Each structure stands twice: as C-alpha cells, then as structure tokens.
Amino acid sequence: MYVRPSDDDGINFYQDSDGDVIGFEYLLFAQFEFVGLSVRKQAAKALFEDNEKGGFLKQIIWIIISYMQMTEEQVEIWSSDANQFVADDDDETFNYSVRVAAIDLLQILLDKFSEQALQALADTTKHLIEESDKARVAGDTGWWKMQEACLKAIGYVSDDFLLAIQDSKVNFDLSGLFEHVVFNHIAATGRAIVFSSQFATFLSEEFASRYVAATVEAIQRIESIPVKVSALRALQNFCRHLDTQYVAPYQSNIIEAVATLLNVTSEDSLILVLETLEFAIKINNEVTAGYEHMIGPLIIDVWMKNPTDHLVVSVITDLFESLAGNTAAYSSFQARALPSLVNIINNVTDSAAIASAIDLIASLVKGGPSPLPSSYVEHIFPSLIHLMLIHEDRSISQSGEVCLKYFIQKDCGHIAQWTDTSGKTGLDYVIQYIAKALQPKESESAGFLGDLVVKLIKKAGNRIVPVLPELLKAAATKLEGAKTATFIQSLVMIFAHLMLNQLSTVVEFLNTLDINGRNGLEILLNTWLENHESFQGYYSIKVSAIALSKLFLSGDPRIQGIQVKGDLIVTNSSRIMTRSRSRKNPDQFTYVSANVKIIKLLISDLQNSSDSDVKRSELDYDEYDDEDSVETDDECDEWEDVEEPSPFAPAEDYVVLSEYLDKGKDLDDVDDDPDIKEDPVYLTNLRDYLTDFFRHCAMQNENNFVQLCSELNEDEQQKLQSLVNGKHT
Structure with a gap:
C-alpha cells in the first residue's frame, strides 16, 4: 500500500x-x-x-x-x-x-x-x-x-x-463509533478531534461537553502540531454548531491559548489561529472585553506586520468589526487601534497598506456609537478626505467611499459643522470628492460612489439642497459614457432612490438636462432599462423594481415617448459566432417604448422572485467584457457563448408601501445597515407587490396597460395572463 x-x-x-x-x-x-x-x-x-x-x-x-x-x-x-x-x-x-x-x-x-x-x-x-x-x-x-x-x-x-x-x-452505529473509537483517541489524534466537531449536532450533552473540554485541552497542553491545528479547526465547528453553553465555560481558556499561538504562527497557520480567535471573542462580549488588553495589541501587531496580505487583512477586518461592535470593548480598543491606523494613512506611501488601514478605520466607525467620539471627525476625517482628494488609486477610492459612507451615517451633523482654517465644512469636502469622482476623465473605479451619494442625500437633507442639482447633473453626465456594470448600477441607484419619494421633481429635472445633445431623462432610462436585469443586491433590486413601477404609474407622456432596446433579434444563421464576426455583425434588438420595457422587466422580476420573497444569495459577478471570452489559436477568433447566464437573485436598496411589509425575515446581505433594515422597501415582499401592481394595472388599464401588453412576446403575455387570472408562474 x-x-x-x-x-x-x-x-x-x-x-x-x-x-x-x-x-x-x-x-x-x-x-x-x-x-x-x-x-x-x-x-x-x-x-x-x-x-x-x-x-x-x-x-x-x-x-x-x-x-x-x-x-x-x-x-x-x-x-x-x-x-x-x-x-x-x-x-x-x-x-x-x-x-x-x-x-x-x-x-x-x-x-x-x-x-x-x-x-x-x-x-x-x-x-x-x-x-x-x-x-x-x-x-x-x-x-x-x-x-x-x-x-x-x-x-x-x-x-x-x-x-x-x-x-x-x-x-x-455512529454512537458506537464515537464511544469506542473516537473518544478513545481524542487526546492522541487530531482527526478524532475534528471528526467529533463535524458531528457536533449529533452529540449528546455529555459527549458534547467531553469533546469540547478535550479540544480546549489539546490547544493548551498537547505539543503535537497536527493535534493542536486540528483542535483549532474543531473549536470553530463547535462554536458554529453547538449552543453557547458548551463553549462559554472555556472562553477564557480559548482566548489565552489562541493569544499565545498568535506569537508563534505565520502564513496558513496564522489564518487558522485568527479565525479561531474570531469565533472565541463572539461567545460572550463581557468576557471578551476583559481580554481586550491582550487581544487588541496582538491583532494590531499582526496587521502591522502583514498590511498587504489580503487573507490576513480579511480576517483582521472581521476581528476589528467584532471588537468595534462590542460596546464593552469599543472604547479601549478604538483608542488603542486608531493611532497606528492614522499613522499609516498619513505617512505611508504603499496604496495597499493605506487601503487596508482605511478598511479598519471603517470598521471602527461602523461599529461605533452615533454620534462618534469627537476625535473621529476632528482628526481622522480630515486626514481621510485629504487623502481621497489627492490619490488616484482604485483601492483607496473604494475603501475611502465605504468609510465616508459610515462617517456620514454615524455623524453627518458633526461633519457639517466641522470647518478647516479656510472655512470649508466637512460636507463641502465630501461634495468636492464626489464631484471629482464624477468628472468624465475619472475612471469607473468608484464602485461605491452611489451608496455614498444616497447616504449623503438621506442624512444631510436640506444642507446639500443648493448643490444637489449639480451633483445629479454630474451623475447623469457620467452615466452617459459609463461601461462598467457595477458603476452603472451605483449611479442609477442615486436616481432610483430619489424617485421613490420625489418622482415628478426628478423627472422634470432630468428632462431639462442637455448632455452632449441628449436629454437627461433619455440617458437615464436607456441605461437603466438596459442594465436593470444585471443589478446585484437584494435591496437594490427592490429599489430599482419599485422605482420603475412608480415611473410607469406616473403616466408621464415623456417616459412613453422614449424608445429603448427591447428583445434580441434572433437570426436563423447556423454559423458559429466568433468574436471577430460578432464585431462585424453586432446583436440587433427591437425597439420599444420605455413603458413596454418596464413591463417586460417587472414580469421577469416577478418570475425570479420566490413565493415567500426569502433572501437569495448575493452573487458577485465580474463585469461582462468583450475581452473575457476564451482565447483560441484562430487569431483571437474565440468562441462566444450564445447565451450569458441570467445574472442572479434579488439584491439590495428601498421605497414605501408599508401594506406589503414582510415580517420576520433576517436578511443579512445588506451589510447590517440599520437604515436599510428599517426601510419599508427593504421589508416589502417584492412578489406580492408586483402581483398587485400588475393586477391593478390590468383592471384599471393604467397608462394604457392593456394596449402596451400587446407588444409583449408570447411567453410574457402568457405569464402575465396567468398572473392576472390568479395563478402564480
């Protein structure tokens, strides 16, 4: 053998x-x-x-x-x-x-x-x-x-x-295996330890206690590397699958043992130790707070030694978020961590290290109280916004936008009041950065810019009314030439959010814009309706769908008069389409009115939403690009997929309609943003809402709904007919 x-x-x-x-x-x-x-x-x-x-x-x-x-x-x-x-x-x-x-x-x-x-x-x-x-x-x-x-x-x-x-x-006989094989070797072989944790939900109370105790003992006292490593893996499983009562008595032992290992591990084993520590500090916040003096310096030291290691930084960021979210540990931990982080963004030139430091600051802001301790706005915010205004690095921009969003969410009032020596306020600087990022010459790396703008509009309120038209004009101008799917979604969401409560004002404003000879409303609707199906995020998809339904219900003739891409025109050619042929013969589409396209998209949304509107996994899709096809030896005549996969499952963002509130769903794909989780749109059951929307439109013939439906394809008409007749598709 x-x-x-x-x-x-x-x-x-x-x-x-x-x-x-x-x-x-x-x-x-x-x-x-x-x-x-x-x-x-x-x-x-x-x-x-x-x-x-x-x-x-x-x-x-x-x-x-x-x-x-x-x-x-x-x-x-x-x-x-x-x-x-x-x-x-x-x-x-x-x-x-x-x-x-x-x-x-x-x-x-x-x-x-x-x-x-x-x-x-x-x-x-x-x-x-x-x-x-x-x-x-x-x-x-x-x-x-x-x-x-x-x-x-x-x-x-x-x-x-x-x-x-x-x-x-x-x-x-699984019980027999545990009693006669696994437990007999629990102190000698790491495999027995891991095995017991893999069947944690099967264990009796007695066995669960014995195995957890043996696992902690292995971390503390057994010198064998495989056994110690296996015990760390097992602890993660026990914390994940067992009730807290089984691991809580050993939390102090686990933290002390893991803290000792942090000083002597590196590379893969370091990641494992950090992940185990993350599980341990979540067991009981009060116990964790008592060990902040030990945990804090260790994880800061690990980060300082590995600021550009993406795997290490990812786990360290999670640890920061856990400690920042622990009210008993927050004050001492943030006071310990901030000096090192601010020093990085002020004095280091490595972009990856700076972006990492900003991410950690963001976790402290996110987990902090509202309003924040005064030092955040008085000292950290100025350094951050100055850095973002002078740096062109993509990672710094993206991390900075997320961090700024949390600053605005937690302490917008203080930022509005803060001024520098020239008299400019914090909001002036935030708006200056947004305007810079929306310049036509800037890249589309600012993927979180839309979230920042939406948060600013919600939190700053009347403070930004004088500059809002210019911001929206800049966003619409940038949207005209946008190519990246995530960036397009980011910009469209700005207008979608505003339309939920101020639809007529936004439509009127866009209609007055002249952007390179094109109407602003036309630019938005063409881009929005072409990309709606590729939007990501449970909340954003809801915001987009409900905003589109409101656009339709408005009955504004200017919307009906805009022509957008409809269905793909399928040819009968049997020739294999290589990329070079596709360039010479691009896909052809029918053209329909914006209202017809809205109906088509909402039918698709209804079909894709589940019966109970439960959370779907958010899938991360790289943007589609012509250069992403597989290369061949035929002088780049690479094969093209005839069909791209239907991108996804519903996503993230919001509106009103409290009659459709869907209670009791713990949907955690919105980054735990309390503003979103309390929003009626987030709680709206999209399937129920769209079902009512279509039935209402059919019964009342809203905006010539019946006539517009004659322009749908056969499959869409059948789905809509079954819906109106009370049958779910």
Whole structure:
C-alpha cells in the first residue's frame, strides 16, 4: 500500500523525455481519474449498482480509504511544519496528493450513487476499523492510520452521512463509533478531534461537553502540531454548531491559548489561529472585553506586520468589526487601534497598506456609537478626505467611499459643522470628492460612489439642497459614457432612490438636462432599462423594481415617448459566432417604448422572485467584457457563448408601501445597515407587490396597460395572463 514513499530516499517521481512527470504517485492520479470518468458513463452504471448489492462499490471505497492513509513522509512533515499541515489538510487544499485524489474520487462516487455509496462507506469503515484493531493487537505501530483515514472519509461527507442515518437510509452505529473509537483517541489524534466537531449536532450533552473540554485541552497542553491545528479547526465547528453553553465555560481558556499561538504562527497557520480567535471573542462580549488588553495589541501587531496580505487583512477586518461592535470593548480598543491606523494613512506611501488601514478605520466607525467620539471627525476625517482628494488609486477610492459612507451615517451633523482654517465644512469636502469622482476623465473605479451619494442625500437633507442639482447633473453626465456594470448600477441607484419619494421633481429635472445633445431623462432610462436585469443586491433590486413601477404609474407622456432596446433579434444563421464576426455583425434588438420595457422587466422580476420573497444569495459577478471570452489559436477568433447566464437573485436598496411589509425575515446581505433594515422597501415582499401592481394595472388599464401588453412576446403575455387570472408562474 502507498504509505511509505520516503523508503525510496525521497525520489518519488521522474520525468520522461517530454518533461512530463512519471512515477507511482502519478500513476495513481491517472487511475483515480480514469475511475472517476468511468463512473459518469452509463455503461458502467450496472457495474457499480448491481454487483452483489454494491460489492464492487465497497471494493472501490476500500481502495480509496486505503490510499487516504497518511504516508510516512506526510507524518514527518506535518509533525514539524504547522503551515504545511494546515494547507494540506484543508478540504479546499490546492496541494494535490494521493490522499486528495482519493477524496476527490470518493466525492464523485457519492455524487453519482448517493445513499448506496454512503452505505458502502459505512460498511467499509466498520470492516476497516475492525481490521485496524486486530493490527493494533498484533503490535503494528501504524494501525492508527487506517482509522484516521476512515474518520477523514466520513468526516468529509458528515452532513450527508448524518442526514442519511437520521432518515434511516444508511445503517451505521455512529454512537458506537464515537464511544469506542473516537473518544478513545481524542487526546492522541487530531482527526478524532475534528471528526467529533463535524458531528457536533449529533452529540449528546455529555459527549458534547467531553469533546469540547478535550479540544480546549489539546490547544493548551498537547505539543503535537497536527493535534493542536486540528483542535483549532474543531473549536470553530463547535462554536458554529453547538449552543453557547458548551463553549462559554472555556472562553477564557480559548482566548489565552489562541493569544499565545498568535506569537508563534505565520502564513496558513496564522489564518487558522485568527479565525479561531474570531469565533472565541463572539461567545460572550463581557468576557471578551476583559481580554481586550491582550487581544487588541496582538491583532494590531499582526496587521502591522502583514498590511498587504489580503487573507490576513480579511480576517483582521472581521476581528476589528467584532471588537468595534462590542460596546464593552469599543472604547479601549478604538483608542488603542486608531493611532497606528492614522499613522499609516498619513505617512505611508504603499496604496495597499493605506487601503487596508482605511478598511479598519471603517470598521471602527461602523461599529461605533452615533454620534462618534469627537476625535473621529476632528482628526481622522480630515486626514481621510485629504487623502481621497489627492490619490488616484482604485483601492483607496473604494475603501475611502465605504468609510465616508459610515462617517456620514454615524455623524453627518458633526461633519457639517466641522470647518478647516479656510472655512470649508466637512460636507463641502465630501461634495468636492464626489464631484471629482464624477468628472468624465475619472475612471469607473468608484464602485461605491452611489451608496455614498444616497447616504449623503438621506442624512444631510436640506444642507446639500443648493448643490444637489449639480451633483445629479454630474451623475447623469457620467452615466452617459459609463461601461462598467457595477458603476452603472451605483449611479442609477442615486436616481432610483430619489424617485421613490420625489418622482415628478426628478423627472422634470432630468428632462431639462442637455448632455452632449441628449436629454437627461433619455440617458437615464436607456441605461437603466438596459442594465436593470444585471443589478446585484437584494435591496437594490427592490429599489430599482419599485422605482420603475412608480415611473410607469406616473403616466408621464415623456417616459412613453422614449424608445429603448427591447428583445434580441434572433437570426436563423447556423454559423458559429466568433468574436471577430460578432464585431462585424453586432446583436440587433427591437425597439420599444420605455413603458413596454418596464413591463417586460417587472414580469421577469416577478418570475425570479420566490413565493415567500426569502433572501437569495448575493452573487458577485465580474463585469461582462468583450475581452473575457476564451482565447483560441484562430487569431483571437474565440468562441462566444450564445447565451450569458441570467445574472442572479434579488439584491439590495428601498421605497414605501408599508401594506406589503414582510415580517420576520433576517436578511443579512445588506451589510447590517440599520437604515436599510428599517426601510419599508427593504421589508416589502417584492412578489406580492408586483402581483398587485400588475393586477391593478390590468383592471384599471393604467397608462394604457392593456394596449402596451400587446407588444409583449408570447411567453410574457402568457405569464402575465396567468398572473392576472390568479395563478402564480
């Protein structure tokens, strides 16, 4: 069996004349890949499913688990290198090995044969554990490797395995495994610790307490690197899946142990330690506050040493947000952290480090009280806004816009009152930055600019009325030439928010704008209606959809008179469309009135919204670009997808309509912004709202609705008809 690759003096592979790697390990890779491909073939189905009640499947899984055993080389390396063990043992590892290849094949079998494969895994595990017990009795020092591999295999599919047992679809004595195998080795093997945490929801109260205690003990006292690392992973699972009562008694022990490890870890193991600390400080805020004097300096020191490491900074930012949100720890922590952060933005030239410091300041502002401590506006805000006005770096702009948004949200009044030596107020400077970012020559990197402007309009109120027309004109002008999807959405949202409560004023204002010979209202509607379907965020999609419905209901003839792109004109050509051909023959569209397009888009929104309007995952899509196609050798005549995937699931932003409030939904994809969560639009059930909208329009023939619907395609008409008749699509 492949468990001793170091016996050949470390020479594990060779290269052939073409430079390709050859050797036993790579032969195994090829064989596992072949079996994985065979599993997907219909011809092989009978071999796996009908062979003596899964006998062949059991044989394959027996081989898989056998090859999942640690090699002697791995045992040696992992015992001395924590970073290597963390990287290799992660379920999402990029370090390919025979062990990883075996796990991949196991996953393929489970995907294909589901319950049958799970039962085969259960039966094989029982047999292999019995055999390893015999090997232990016989004096084989490597007996534990097979049991570790069995626990690794079952733990990897723990969710499916436990569900199958609970549904009586798999017969396996999981309790017996815990009592006679796992607990007996909990202090000796890291795998047993991780395994217990992967089945945390299955554990009895007694076992849960015992395993948590053993895990904390492993972090504090056991010197073995694999065991200590495994205990850190297990603690995260316990904190995630068990009631707080099981881990709360050990919070102090965990914080102290993890704090000690922060001083001696680096790279991958550092990330793991930081993530565990993040879980620990959320257990009880009062206990955490008592350790701020220990935690604060450590995480600040880690950040100061790694200000441009994106993985480290990401976890540090989460830790900052947790401590900033802890009212008992906030005062001391922010006083400790701010001097270092302000020093970075004032005296360092590295853009990545500056952006990172701004992100951490933003987390302190976001978690702080309202109004903020005076030092924020008096000392930090001036440094931040000055930096943003002179820097052109994209990361600084984006981080700064988010930070400014939180400043405006928390303490707009103080910013409006603050003045520099020349008499300019803080709001003057914020508006100056927005105007700068909206200049035609500026890049479209300011993806959060719209959020900042919307927040400014809401919080500053009458203070910015004199300059608002110029800001809106600049936004409309910038929108005319905008190309980036996220930037377009950011700008459109400014107008969508305003239209929710001041529709006629905004329409009138836009109609008076002349931008390079085009009407401002025409520019907005063309861009908005062309991009609405690609807007992201639960709240923004609601804001956009409801604002469009209000535009339609306004009955303004100027809206009806604007022509926009309708449906794609499908050609009957059977020729493959390469990019070069697409450039010469771009897609053709029908043209319809803006009101018809609004109906089309809202029908699509209604179809995409769920029955209960529950939260959808926010998906991050890179902007679509002509250069994103796959290259070929045919002089860039790369293939083009005939269809792009329908981008998404509803998103983020707001309006009125309290009669459609949908109570009790904890939707957390709005960055925990209390202003948004309290907004009636955010709470509006979009499906119910749009259903009522269409039925009302059909019954009252609002704005010639019935006549406009004759311009819909057949599929849209059928959906609308079933809706009006009381049937959900």
